[in-house]
Amino acid sequence: MVIDWLIFIPACFALNLAFGPNNLLAMTHSARGGIPFAQRASIGRLLVFVPMIAASALGLGLLLMTSAVLFNIVKIIGAFYLIWLGIKLWRSAQAVDFVKTSEAETSPRDAFRAEALVAISNPKAVLIFAAFFPQFVVTEAYWESYLLLGVSFLVLESVAIFAYACAGRFASRFAKKKMAWMQRGSGAMMCLFGALLLLSPQPARS
Numbered sequence: 001m002v003i004d005w006l007i008f009i010p011a012c013f014a015l016n017l018a019f020g021p022n023n024l025l026a027m028t029h030s031a032r033g034g035i036p037f038a039q040r041a042s043i044g045r046l047l048v049f050v051p052m053i054a055a056s057a058l059g060l061g062l063l064l065m066t067s068a069v070l071f072n073i074v075k076i077i078g079a080f081y082l083i084w085l086g087i088k089l090w091r092s093a094q095a096v097d098f099v100k101t102s103e104a105e106t107s108p109r110d111a112f113r114a115e116a117l118v119a120i121s122n123p124k125a126v127l128i129f130a131a132f133f134p135q136f137v138v139t140e141a142y143w144e145s146y147l148l149l150g151v152s153f154l155v156l157e158s159v160a161i162f163a164y165a166c167a168g169r170f171a172s173r174f175a176k177k178k179m180a181w182m183q184r185g186s187g188a189m190m191c192l193f194g195a196l197l198l199l200s201p202q203p204a205r206s
Contacts, residue, residue, distance in 0.1 A: 003145055008136045012153055015128060016160035021082055021118045021193045026161050027168030028089065028186045029111050038165035040108065044116035045161075046154055049125065053150040056129035057143070079198035081121045085114060086190030129153075 017023075022045050030038035119125060129150075138145040 003136055003138060003148060008149065009152070009156070012132070013156045013160070015132070016153070016156045017163070021122065021190060022115060023160065023164045024186055024189055024193075025111075025115055025118060026164040027171070029115075030165035030168035031172035033111070035162070035165045035169050037108070037111070038168065039158075039161060041111035041115050042158075042161040042165075044112040044114075045119040046157060048116050048119040049154060049157065050150075052120075052126045053129050053133075053146075053153070056126055056133060057146045057150075076198065077121055079194045081117060082194030083191050085118065086187045086192075086194060088187070089190060090184050090187030 022042075026038050026042055029041045033041075133146060133149050133153075136145070136149055
């Protein structure tokens, strides 16, 4: 079994590092509660990705890709959740004193749940697994290679989470007095992601 790691790893890591709703959450959680807090919250995202990868391996990702009705249902639910979360982030900036931010001010359960729900509400995640992974799967060792690709993705995702958490913490220390504006910016970006998801077309069938 030979997987083309020299192509997969940099291409996959580029996907992991792409700025999106979950990575924005990692930055926001780190700014409010610290890097360890953001990493613990992001476990919710990783746990959601595991069944998504399994679903893609079983072919359910292709079903989502080719079914316009199913894709649009998931897309609409995900888009409105992102918009709701963005509004919540924006409004919370008015009530939080970021100069005295501590982990206790942000509920670990809420942060974990937000990471998980954002990950599962975006149909593009499972489509990435369904469209990207098969390019590197070894057909004669399908399940073994899919497992290795999935584990590698999760490891690289953890590295990306740490990178965004560091960026969020650095931003909070660099401009503590402007953290309320950073919170509002995060909320506005989350609403933008929701709007873009709502307007995105169904992926073309290959």
